[in-house]
Amino acid sequence: MRKFPVLLLVALVLVPVPTRATGLVSDDFNVIVKLIEQFYHVKHESVPLLARAGMKAATTAAKIRGGEYKRLAEAGSVRVVFFEDQEFNARGGSAGFKTSVTKALSETWSPIIQTIDKDGEQTYIFLKEGNAKYSVLVVTIDQHDAAVVQMTLKPNTLALLLQDPNEMGKAITDDAMKDQPE
């Protein structure tokens, strides 16, 4: 009779449980989150603060698309992790981080845009082709905050975003911060 709980416990330990963003499954998204944590000695937020985007996201996306605001991400495809109010020594370590992030994703993702601006804000956008859709992985890091976003885009959405790649990372991150549609 005592065997059942023990077996159940063993099974729970052995079977990986996939979860969003903070999951135990080792995929590229989690690899990048871990890389940021190790590189900058920071910890990600376990509960994304989704509510704050509001009009800002709508404005940005509308500007990119040149028309009425529409969601960029395919429903249910968004994964987000935030790092808030922490020290990202971007100026000193951005070159090393760029090398690390590119190396970590080089087998499955193509680097599309990588920028580091005067304020030390880093943006990395990677692309992976799937079944008639594209996955984008966006990493943005400034001096005190960072975000990792992965989402699936339709090709026509991606095409429009690529027209202004400098705004692409911001548009995708803003879109990810909004609640997903039903």
Added chain:
Amino acid sequence: MNGAIMKSLFQTSLKLAAVSLLLIGAGLTARAQDARLQLAHLDYLVSKASETVDVNIDEKVMQMTAKFFSSSDPDEKKIKEVISGLKGIYVRSFEFEHEGQYTAVDVESIRSQLRAPGWMRLVSVNSKKEGEVEVYLMTTGDQISGLAVLAIEAKEITVVNIIGPIDLDKLSRLEGQFGVPDLGIEPTKTRKN
């Protein structure tokens, strides 16, 4: 016995040298046909620069993008015309806080690639951008197969490399889009150098 071994080794070495020369020749020919510049040697500048841009839009993404711009919408049609047939847009840009952060060797390693067969430098190209702006076109047969822009300032170095059928008119229409920086290029003459 030693003589025979030496002779055999000598003959093998000659064959290896001949094969190596052939491979090097083939490599140079292949590179000469390829409008894609090798820019990885500039990577070390990331740690010195205050601002960097690295854009890599390859053929697959470029073709997918062109496909989704509408021919019926006038604005999208213009973009579609410009990007159709392009096989890639690659941009590397580094801006520094102080002068002397990049070397003459960095620049020469780019210019040496642009002296390869197929490339020609366009003269009388005006740019609103300060400093030196060099524009090169690669031709394969009578077709333009690529373009390179090398913009050099004391505190900035930018390389734009576009693969596929492109000219100065198309380049000026691409400026500010798809990662191509605004270089303010105005074609006046396209005389071969």
